[in-house]
Amino acid sequence: MSTAQAENPILRSLNAAQRRAVTSNASTVAILAGPGSGKTHTLTSRVVWLVQQTGYQPSDIVVATFTVKAAREMKERIGKVLGPECERKIVLGTFHSIARRYLSAYGKHIGLDSKFGIADDGDSRAIIQRICKRHDFNIDPGFARSWISKKKAKGHATEPASNKKQPENPSLNECYREYQEHLERSNLLDYDDLLVRCVELLREYPACVSNIQAVLIDEYQDTNGIQYDLMKLFAQARQRITIVGDPDQSIYGWRSAEIRNLYRLLRDYPETDEISLEENYRSSQSILDVSLTVIQQDKKRYQKVLLPVHTKGARPVLRKLKSSAAEGDWIVSEIKRAVMMFGDMLTYEDVAILLRSASLSRHIEAALGKAGLAYRMIGGHKFYERKEIKILLDYLRAIYQPDNNDAIARIINVPRRGIGDTTIKRLIEEAEQQKMSLWSLLRKHCQGTRKATTKILPKMEQKLNTELLRLISNLQTQAQQITENSQQDLVSLIEKLLSQLNFKQYLESEYPEDHEQRWQSVQEFLSLANDFVRDSANLEDELLPEIENVDQVKDDSILGRFLANVALASDAQKNDDGAEKKSLITISTIHAAKGLEWPIVFVPSVYAGSIPHSRAEDLDEERRLLYVAMTRAQVLLYLSCPLYGSQGMGTKVELSPFVSPFASAAFAKQGTSFNRPVLEVVAKILGRDLPSEKAIFAKLPAMFSPEDNLFPVDPVDTRDAEGLDDSEGYRPKGTKRQRLNNQGYNNDDEEAVEERPWQKEYSTTMEQASSFTMASLPGFVSAGAHQNALSAAAAEAEKAAAAKKAVKMGTTRRKADQTSLLGFLPAVDPSLAKHKLASGNALNRPSSIKKEDEEGGSKKRYHCFSSSPPRPAGTEDVKEETATQEASVPDRPASSFHRTTFVSATARGGVRPTRAAFSTSGRMLKPADASISTSTRSWRNLSPQSRRYIAYGVATCLAVDGYLVYNYAPWIVGLEKRD
Numbered sequence: 013m014s015t016a017q018a019e020n021p022i023l024r025s026l027n028a029a030q031r032r033a034v035t036s037n038a039s040t041v042a043i044l045a046g047p048g049s050g051k052t053h054t055l056t057s058r059v060v061w062l063v064q065q066t067g068y069q070p071s072d073i074v075v076a077t078f079t080v081k082a083a084r085e086m087k088e089r090i091g092k093v094l095g096p097e098c099e100r101k102i103v104l105g106t107f108h109s110i111a112r113r114y115l116s117a118y119g120k121h122i123g124l125d126s127k128f129g130i131a132d133d134g135d136s137r138a139i140i141q142r143i144c145k146r147h148d149f150n151i152d153p154g155f156a157r158s159w160i161s162k163k164k165a166k167g168h169a170t171e172p173a174s175n176k177k178q179p180e181n182p183s184l185n186e187c188y189r190e191y192q193e194h195l196e197r198s199n200l201l202d203y204d205d206l207l208v209r210c211v212e213l214l215r216e217y218p219a220c221v222s223n224i225q226a227v228l229i230d231e232y233q234d235t236n237g238i239q240y241d242l243m244k245l246f247a248q249a250r251q252r253i254t255i256v257g258d259p260d261q262s263i264y265g266w267r268s269a270e271i272r273n274l275y276r277l278l279r280d281y282p283e284t285d286e287i288s289l290e291e292n293y294r295s296s297q298s299i300l301d302v303s304l305t306v307i308q309q310d311k312k313r314y315q316k317v318l319l320p321v322h323t324k325g326a327r328p329v330l331r332k333l334k335s336s337a338a339e340g341d342w343i344v345s346e347i348k349r350a351v352m353m354f355g356d357m358l359t360y361e362d363v364a365i366l367l368r369s370a371s372l373s374r375h376i377e378a379a380l381g382k383a384g385l386a387y388r389m390i391g392g393h394k395f396y397e398r399k400e401i402k403i404l405l406d407y408l409r410a411i412y413q414p415d416n417n418d419a420i421a422r423i424i425n426v427p428r429r430g431i432g433d434t435t436i437k438r439l440i441e442e443a444e445q446q447k448m449s450l451w452s453l454l455r456k457h458c459q460g461t462r463k464a465t466t467k468i469l470p471k472m473e474q475k476l477n478t479e480l481l482r483l484i485s486n487l488q489t490q491a492q493q494i495t496e497n498s499q500q501d502l503v504s505l506i507e508k509l510l511s512q513l514n515f516k517q518y519l520e521s522e523y524p525e526d527h528e529q530r531w532q533s534v535q536e537f538l539s540l541a542n543d544f545v546r547d548s549a550n551l552e553d554e555l556l557p558e559i560e561n562v563d564q565v566k567d568d569s570i571l572g573r574f575l576a577n578v579a580l581a582s583d584a585q586k587n588d589d590g591a592e593k594k595s596l597i598t599i600s601t602i603h604a605a606k607g608l609e610w611p612i613v614f615v616p617s618v619y620a621g622s623i624p625h626s627r628a629e630d631l632d633e634e635r636r637l638l639y640v641a642m643t644r645a646q647v648l649l650y651l652s653c654p655l656y657g658s659q660g661m662g663t664k665v666e667l668s669p670f671v672s673p674f675a676s677a678a679f680a681k682q683g684t685s686f687n688r689p690v691l692e693v694v695a696k697i698l699g700r701d702l703p704s705e706k707a708i709f710a711k712l713p714a715m716f717s718p719e720d721n722l723f724p725v726d727p728v729d730t731r732d733a734e735g736l737d738d739s740e741g742y743r744p745k746g747t748k749r750q751r752l753n754n755q756g757y758n759n760d761d762e763e764a765v766e767e768r769p770w771q772k773e774y775s776t777t778m779e780q781a782s783s784f785t786m787a788s789l790p791g792f793v794s795a796g797a798h799q800n801a802l803s804a805a806a807a808e809a810e811k812a813a814a815a816k817k818a819v820k821m822g823t824t825r826r827k828a829d830q831t832s833l834l835g836f837l838p839a840v841d842p843s844l845a846k847h848k849l850a851s852g853n854a855l856n857r858p859s860s861i862k863k864e865d866e867e868g869g870s871k872k873r874y875h876c877f878s879s880s881p882p883r884p885a886g887t888e889d890v891k892e893e894t895a896t897q898e899a900s901v902p903d904r905p906a907s908s909f910h911r912t913t914f915v916s917a918t919a920r921g922g923v924r925p926t927r928a929a930f931s932t933s934g935r936m937l938k939p940a941d942a943s944i945s946t947s948t949r950s951w952r953n954l955s956p957q958s959r960r961y962i963a964y965g966v967a968t969c970l971a972v973d974g975y976l977v978y979n980y981a982p983w984i985v986g987l988e989k990r991d
């Protein structure tokens with residue numbers, strides 16, 4: 013390296029190979045390297061180098077990334093070095109967003125109306141579904157959708173019929189043709205069209221990219237055929253291309269990503285300067301070792317070196333849990349433990365939970381919600397997919413582009429205008445048959461200029477005319493004014509729309525149970541629109557550079573740009589950039605986590621059927637997915653596997669074959685002890701300051717367990733042995749738990765406990781997250797919202813229980829407002845009763861405190877051990893218990909079942925009593941209301957089986973109610989006899 017290079021600040025943070033890549037003079041540079049080796053870092057530095065040292069104009073550089081999030085991060089990094097002015101000028105974004113900008117500016121040269129809209133996935137699916145139904149095609153609409161998409165991705169979009177290879181089902185071609193016609197009529201482009209039409213544009217009108225000096229592509233291994241063509245076409249003027257990629261991280265095969273593109277590049281550009289980066293800067297050595305063990309099972313892969321720069325660090329964990337619900341609870345407890353034990357050094361922001369599929373989020377979300385931990389989701393459904401927001405967006409789409417049939421169809425009867433689904437369907441069909449837009453058809457109907465084949469009653473016509481057509485036409489005028497008159501803005505347009513629709517009242521009548529939350533979302537939508545107006549006030553930022561003699565359309569409609577921004581923001585959550593940024597745990601699909609990193613990563617549900625996925629065609633790609641997930645971790649990596657899958661206790665699962673061969677050798681069975689040496693290594697890898705022991709201990713809450721010992725390490729399937737039923741703490745509405753009498757319960761009508769119709773706590777998954785999303789953080793789900801959902805579900809369950817009780821009065825002596833604890837039973841793992849806490853590894857005391865003790869100073873109890881007091885000898889119940897071998901539940905006054913560890917928070921050394929009172933009929937009492945305890949039978953008179961059930965019920969109540977929240981592990985709970 014020359015002295016000039018050594019002094020250059022861009023190069024100072026790079027190793028030799030990275031520097032070579034950044035400064036290479038070759039036209040084509042291919043950087044192929046493993047995860048965490050600094051590929052993105054190098055690519056960003058090369059952009060800076062090309063601007064600062066080579067003298068390229070920022071607007072002559074195109075940088076394509078794979079996700080919106082990655083684009084934003086790269087922009088930020090570049091902005092920090094080159095300044096915001098330069099950052100804005102670089103054409104940087106996803107392939108789709110770059111294509112949209114070019115099509116909007118130059119699309120007229122290929123006959124495209126610059127006011128085109130974007131059909132998102134939902135729109136495409138709906139259109140295809142209608143076509144299949146209309147023609148009675150014997151094809152699955154989902155399959156047709158992906159068939160069409162694949163075809164377009166492979167670059168055959170413009171001539172579907174010319175494909176030599178006949179499709180298995182000829183209806184597919186017909187469906188494709190109609191679908192395409194429909195999009196054209198509605199002036200819509202779907203995601204694939206954006207790329208296809210951009211290829212067409214750049215081929216037919218190369219002048220529009222004649223200024224491009226360099227094209228840089230991140231995550232190259234996931235580009236597909238059409239993206240490869242685009243890359244080449246963008247670079248056609250100077251042929252300068254830099255790509256970074258890793259074949260081991262190719263995970264988008266299902267989206268037609270072509271790993272072969274790597275070989276194509278080397279073939280098409282034989283002079284390519286190939287550079288490999290061999291040092292991993294991200295992860296600890298043990299995380300890297302275990303990740304490499306996973307990927308090296310693929311013998312066909314392209315071998316490359318990847319060496320850790322960091323020390324070993326904590327051993328990755330592979331934890332087995334009884335059920336998916338227990339897995340969620342364990343993840344929560346482990347997150348809390350890590351955050352607490354690292355003091356302020358780690359926050360919830362440092363934690364990611366990466367899922368093979370979005371539907372696996374349900375148990376995790378439930379556990380986080382129960383614990384009150386806020387989180388954000390990436391890769392699931394988003395803010396813009398909430399019902400109320402979709403309605404507003406459809407109105408805005410209709411205003412911007414009334415020929416958008418789908419948007420019009422969705423709002424014809426929203427708010428209700430008495431037009432039924434059948435009429436709407438007929439109208440759409442009529443419009444499609446007449447090859448005219450729905451909007452034109454409706455106008456003709458209402459103006460009486462068309463003899464309708466579809467009958468609409470005159471009353472409906474009038475409503476349509478006054479409520480929909482006039483509204484849209486008026487707002488169109490206003491939208492036009494926004495463009496012409498800067499005084500009018502997008503927000504006021506939306507406000508007018510809201511008032512004309514009486515949207516607040518509409519939400520109140522349509523969604524009486526959660527209209528307030530929905531109205532809050534609407535407010536949030538307004539503030540997003542406001543932010544958009546503010547951020548894109550300068551239209552120049554959006555424009556491509558002027559090229560001599562090349563005509564460019566200036567997309568000056570802020571509404572159009574706002575809608576495009578919404579459509580293309582599908583894989584990004586807008587971060588809250590407000591002053592008080594909350595520390596949020598991230599839940600993400602593995603796909604959406606590509607290119608990102610977190611200090612702590614959890615990969616739940618590592619079982620066959622989940623990863624590899626049961627429907628996956630390419631096992632190697634599934635292995636690469638797991639590899640991508642594992643290599644996102646910097647210092648702590650946790651894999652977990654329940655005994656039963658997320659479908660419930662009926663689906664026993666096996667550990668993933670990708671880890672089972674070396675599970676015991678490579679992984680720890682439970683979370684590491686966070687002792688000082690471990691903390692120090694973590695601090696060193698992350699380059700953060702480690703708080704003092706004293707500072708950490710001062711913040712530890714009472715009853716806090718410093719070890720990962722709240723869940724059995726080897727859970728046993730006690731289902732059959734215990735005769736418990738097989739749910740996981742929730743069951744579908746209407747199904748009944750087995751009566752305890754059948755289980756040998758004391759056959760007395762007092763204990764003939766009636767069912768509580770316990771509902772599952774959460775119906776949300778990442779796919780249906782909209783109803784649980786917190787208004788103040790777009791796309792983020794608040795724990796509060798979950799709590800509300802939980803309370804609502806519980807209230808409903810209570811009501812149903814009371815109603816049922818009214819019918820069955822006499823079967824139980826519980827009062828109407830009392831609920832059976834038995835509803836909670838199966839959520840508690842019976843095997844825990846036999847669980848022994850690990851010896852040793854108790855929490856270390858801060859050295860200063862030890863010293864104080866030794867010197868006879870004030871005796872602060874920083875930790876203590878409790879164990880069960882000796883049993884009262886010779887009592888009747890002890891005998892009974894011995895006789896029946898039911899030793900799992902003690903029959904003595906309140907105490908712990910097992911020895912356990914806890915920490916006192918008070919200087920007085922007091923520990924909150926670990927006991928709970930309850931009435932025999934099942935009502936759990938908190939200490940505060942102990943005086944109203946009305947137990948009619950003594951504990952002693954219950955059978956051991958009954959006691960055990962009640963014990964578990966109480967234990968779970970504690971967890972659910974949040975009482976003794978740090979101590980909710982069931983075996984810590986004591987029982988108190990009350991007569």
Ligand SMILES: Nc1ncnc2c1ncn2[C@@H]1O[C@H](COP(=O)(O)OP(=O)(O)OP(=O)(O)O)[C@@H](O)[C@H]1O
Nearest residue numbers: 025026027046047048049050051052053293294607
């Ligand atoms: N030379 C370097 N010195 C120190 N840290 C580095 C260096 N190069 C990269 N890093 C750091 O390593 C981490 C990983 O870098 P980066 O995200 O660029 O890797 P990557 O190869 O793109 O990873 P992946 O393929 O997994 O997305 C980042 O935190 C980055 O700041």
